[in-house]
Amino acid sequence: MLRAENITKTYRRHADSVRVLNDLSFSVKDGEFVSIVGASGSGKSTLLHLLGTLDQPDSGTISLDGKRIDNLPGKERDRLRNETFGFVFQFYHLLPELTALDNVLMPAYIRHTALGWWKNRRTWRKRGLDLLNRVGLGQRVRHKPREMSGGEMQRAAVARALLARPRLLLADEPTGNLDVETGGEIVHLLRDLNRDDGVTIVMVTHNLELAAATDRVVRMAGGKIVPATEDRTGASFRPTLSMAG
Amino acid sequence: MYKFLLCTRYLQTRFLAFVCIVSVMLGNSTLIVVNSVMSGFATKLKDRLHGISADASIDTERFSGFSESPDSMTARIMASPAGRHVEAVSPTVEVFGMLQFRRKDRSGEDVVDVKKIMISGVDPAKHAKVGGFSQYLTRQKNRPNPSFDLTQEARERYERNRALDFPDFPANPSTAREPKPDFFKDPIVVPQNPLAPPPTIAPPVLDALPPPKPVGIVLGYSLAHYRYTDPHTNEVKEIEVIKPGDHVMIVTLGVTGDAPVSRTFVVVDYFQSQMSEYDSMFVYVPLDELQKMRGMGDKINSLQMKFRPDSSQPLYMKQVLVPELQKLFPPPDSRVSTWQDKQSVLLAAIDVERGLLNLLLFLIVGVAGFGILAIFTMIVSEKYRDIGIMKSLGASSGGVMSIFLGYGFLLGAVGCILGTGLGLAITKYINPLESFLTKLTGTALFPRDVYYFDAIPTNVDTLAVALVNIGAIAVAVIFSVLPALRAARLHPVRALRFE
Numbered sequence: 223m224l225r226a227e228n229i230t231k232t233y234r235r236h237a238d239s240v241r242v243l244n245d246l247s248f249s250v251k252d253g254e255f256v257s258i259v260g261a262s263g264s265g266k267s268t269l270l271h272l273l274g275t276l277d278q279p280d281s282g283t284i285s286l287d288g289k290r291i292d293n294l295p296g297k298e299r300d301r302l303r304n305e306t307f308g309f310v311f312q313f314y315h316l317l318p319e320l321t322a323l324d325n326v327l328m329p330a331y332i333r334h335t336a337l338g339w340w341k342n343r344r345t346w347r348k349r350g351l352d353l354l355n356r357v358g359l360g361q362r363v364r365h366k367p368r369e370m371s372g373g374e375m376q377r378a379a380v381a382r383a384l385l386a387r388p389r390l391l392l393a394d395e396p397t398g399n400l401d402v403e404t405g406g407e408i409v410h411l412l413r414d415l416n417r418d419d420g421v422t423i424v425m426v427t428h429n430l431e432l433a434a435a436t437d438r439v440v441r442m443a444g445g446k447i448v449p450a451t452e453d454r455t456g457a458s459f460r461p462t463l464s465m466a467g
Numbered sequence: 468m469y470k471f472l473l474c475t476r477y478l479q480t481r482f483l484a485f486v487c488i489v490s491v492m493l494g495n496s497t498l499i500v501v502n503s504v505m506s507g508f509a510t511k512l513k514d515r516l517h518g519i520s521a522d523a524s525i526d527t528e529r530f531s532g533f534s535e536s537p538d539s540m541t542a543r544i545m546a547s548p549a550g551r552h553v554e555a556v557s558p559t560v561e562v563f564g565m566l567q568f569r570r571k572d573r574s575g576e577d578v579v580d581v582k583k584i585m586i587s588g589v590d591p592a593k594h595a596k597v598g599g600f601s602q603y604l605t606r607q608k609n610r611p612n613p614s615f616d617l618t619q620e621a622r623e624r625y626e627r628n629r630a631l632d633f634p635d636f637p638a639n640p641s642t643a644r645e646p647k648p649d650f651f652k653d654p655i656v657v658p659q660n661p662l663a664p665p666p667t668i669a670p671p672v673l674d675a676l677p678p679p680k681p682v683g684i685v686l687g688y689s690l691a692h693y694r695y696t697d698p699h700t701n702e703v704k705e706i707e708v709i710k711p712g713d714h715v716m717i718v719t720l721g722v723t724g725d726a727p728v729s730r731t732f733v734v735v736d737y738f739q740s741q742m743s744e745y746d747s748m749f750v751y752v753p754l755d756e757l758q759k760m761r762g763m764g765d766k767i768n769s770l771q772m773k774f775r776p777d778s779s780q781p782l783y784m785k786q787v788l789v790p791e792l793q794k795l796f797p798p799p800d801s802r803v804s805t806w807q808d809k810q811s812v813l814l815a816a817i818d819v820e821r822g823l824l825n826l827l828l829f830l831i832v833g834v835a836g837f838g839i840l841a842i843f844t845m846i847v848s849e850k851y852r853d854i855g856i857m858k859s860l861g862a863s864s865g866g867v868m869s870i871f872l873g874y875g876f877l878l879g880a881v882g883c884i885l886g887t888g889l890g891l892a893i894t895k896y897i898n899p900l901e902s903f904l905t906k907l908t909g910t911a912l913f914p915r916d917v918y919y920f921d922a923i924p925t926n927v928d929t930l931a932v933a934l935v936n937i938g939a940i941a942v943a944v945i946f947s948v949l950p951a952l953r954a955a956r957l958h959p960v961r962a963l964r965f966e
């Protein structure tokens with residue numbers, strides 16, 4: 223489904239430059255739940271941003287269903303992010319001025335003009351409410367982010383990412399700001415969505431235990447994917463579906 | 468859709484937005500108030516300038532006046548193409564002179580005052596038809612046919628003054644008239660003795676000389692009143708120095724221009740246009756008396772005209788009627804001018820002053836614009852992450868820019884609506900407000916003795932209000948362009964990582 227081939231990414235600041243991704247290749251199959259683990263600075267988040275077209279690689283290609291997406295013009299990239307990808311971030315990034323429902327509906331607001339929204343508003347609102355119910359926030363529809371807990375905010379962020387029925391959900395350390403139990407709930411939710419709705423998920427995490435709940439674990443170090451044989455942690459990366467929580 | 472949603476939500480929830488709105492509101496309302504007051508002053512001044520002048524006049528510099536009689540001039544005008552536009556004419560003699568009058572000083576002694584004046588000889592009924600002459604008379608206000616006749620009050624004072632000045636002169640000649648002596652009825656008897664002393668002949672009792680018929684004069688209000696500010700109460704007070712019924716003398720030059728002529732007039736009324744320059748300079752006397760006094764015969768030196776309402780538009784007068792009349796009365800003996808031509812310097816000064824003040828005051832809105840720039844820059848910095856998340860959800864750079872431009876527009880629009888409301892309210896209640904502030908501070912903010920206005924004049928010009936609003940909104944949008952551009956160009960990854 224999504225394939226990155228020989229991508230490199232270097233961040234430059236004045237004379238200094240840091241190569242974050244180094245000739246990296248990676249692919250995700252349709253319906254797969256992949257987790258990317260690695261130490262801080264290993265390039266996990268950068269890879270996720272490149273896969274989600276938030277940034278462009280210096281070299282290499284990224285393609286979706288065989289079609290290159292790394293060199294798309296701005297408008298098409300915006301549409302791709304709106305319709306095909308869903309993002310979940312570590313710090314939830316809900317808009318503080320909006321209610322939980324408005325936050326969830328944001329992709330629809332972005333997609334439509336005022337007239338288009340008016341015509342489709344019932345469908346979208348129903349979808350938003352369904353998703354909020356699905357993530358257990360049926361009673362928090364009108365609440366602002368500041369009135370919600372970290373776990374609730376992250377669940378609202380997941381609902382927002384799913385509103386437009388994306389084919390690929392990119393989650394950047396979705397549990398990084400949550401306690402273990404709540405983090406487990408979020409990963410459990412993602413696992414259910416992957417299993418029940420067939421959403422393809424790529425999740426970046428630090429937590430090896432949570433990563434174990436995914437179909438496949440990819441380890442990164444020094445801007446590259448580390449083959450399983452080079453893994454020095456000795457941890458088993460086979461998926462374990464018996465997640466707590 | 469998200470642009471509108473976020474604009475309105477940012478407006479409702481951001482305190483900084485409120486600061487922007489207040490700054491736009493204050494700038495906007497100040498501009499509206501100042502504009503309305505300036506416009507009020509200008510309108511009132513123009514009304515008065517027009518009120519005291521006819522629409523147009525034909526004047527001559529010749530001291531002896533036009534060689535043609537006013538009737539002949541009028542007939543020629545009426546027969547010309549311009550004639551059908553003329554509603555009324557008033558033959559006038561205008562000449563500089565001096566006014567002399569007596570008054571009591573503080574110790575009660577008589578003192579003589581002399582003031583320079585502009586003497587207008589008019590037929591009051593005709594003159595009232597060409598301008599606002601009767602509108603500015605204090606005792607015959609708005610009478611269609613004002614006159615120089617003494618009112619009852621003026622006549623009583625006049626008689627009293629005469630009795631004091633000439634105690635032996637009968638107040639009413641008809642009652643003092645003695646019967647005529649009949650010399651033939653009572654013949655003189657010549658004594659027979661030639662040496663006898665001649666008979667004493669009693670002097671004949673002659674008719675008492677009739678007192679001179681008083682001729683009325685209308686004085687400029689400020690010539691007859693002394694206005695001052697009471698140092699104790701700070702109130703503007705007036706002392707009536709010349710009262711109706713008092714006599715004054717005017718002196719000017721005769722028609723030849725080499726000999727002074729003078730005449731005594733009795734004050735019948737005041738002329739109060741509330742234009743200090745006019746009220747302290749103008750006196751009106753009967754046209755025939757001035758002509759007689761100066762030895763002009765029936766000649767005049769100014770023919771004043773009022774045009775029909777549809778013909779008195781400034782441009783039409785200037786482009787059509789004035790050239791037409793100038794053909795009839797060619798220069799250099801005659802000069803045709805509209806009231807705007809005569810007051811052109813003052814009218815231009817008012818317009819320049821108003822324009823300059825507007826320009827300077829618009830800087831206030833400019834300052835508000837810089838406030839918006841600073842506050843918007845802060846808001847954009849605060850919203851880095853929101854911008855990142857919106858971009859990750861598919862918002863375009865143009866869309867993000869529109870949010871902040873729309874936000875600037877909304878701030879400007881709300882500030883303008885509130886500012887217009889506040890400005891119009893202040894304009895409406897500016898006089899009570901001024902009284903309150905004067906009481907509070909003890910200093911007169913609008914000294915009546917300077918302007919001779921009873922109240923601060925205001926005139927809300929809809930076009931000016933609209934222009935102020937458009938300008939303020941434009942400033943708000945223009946100053947939000949830079950922060951909006953910055954937001955639009957923000958890289959989504961850097962925005963998401965912003966701490």
